Amino acid sequence: AQKVTQAQTEISVVEKEDVTLDCVYETRDTTYYLFWYKQPPSGELVFLIRRNSFDEQNEISGRYSWNFQKSTSSFNFTITASQVVDSAVYFCALSVGSNDYKLSFGAGTTVTVRA
């Protein structure tokens, strides 16, 4: 069975602070995919990134960066110099072939950026 744990329920920061969201996953599959999605107050889930289990390179996209570490089964997400528009719920998710690539979501972390 697959499991995704986002231990942080809520994080509140002041604009321009950095924010790191933790994600720990569990799976017995050797091939799997990890995702981060953003859900702003409007409700739509916005795809941010996909990583497969064979690619441990960290990635940076603008103010967003991701740290994938198989040794600790973690896929953490950092927002640098946060802005009010970053306020949203962020979900980490996992999919594996043995489960038809269905997404197993974490509980989500609500990020509030105050001006």
Next chain:
Amino acid sequence: GAVVSQHPSRVICKSGTSVKIECRSLDFQATTMFWYRQFPKQSLMLMATSNEGSKATYEQGVEKDKFLINHASLTLSTLTVTSAHPEDSSFYICSARAGGPPTQYFGPGTRLLVL
């Protein structure tokens, strides 16, 4: 690219009526579409998976006669909530996936309120 639309965005109906929600992939062919339900401040709960031209696969605990899913084409899936009751009030979100990389792209969601 990878745009998914959902209609309607919001619906209010009387108890006992049926409501149909449409999910369309606008710029790609979706071999698989998913339907989720999300309660306030909670994560997404997968209801069912539908592949074009075949019957939907429902998750445990989801009543297939209550939530009818049709995936008639590679760009359209519909969810019909039959004989809706107040407890069916929720945020329903669809997602679509093309063949190949298992990234799901989400629609904007439908807020259903049953009075």
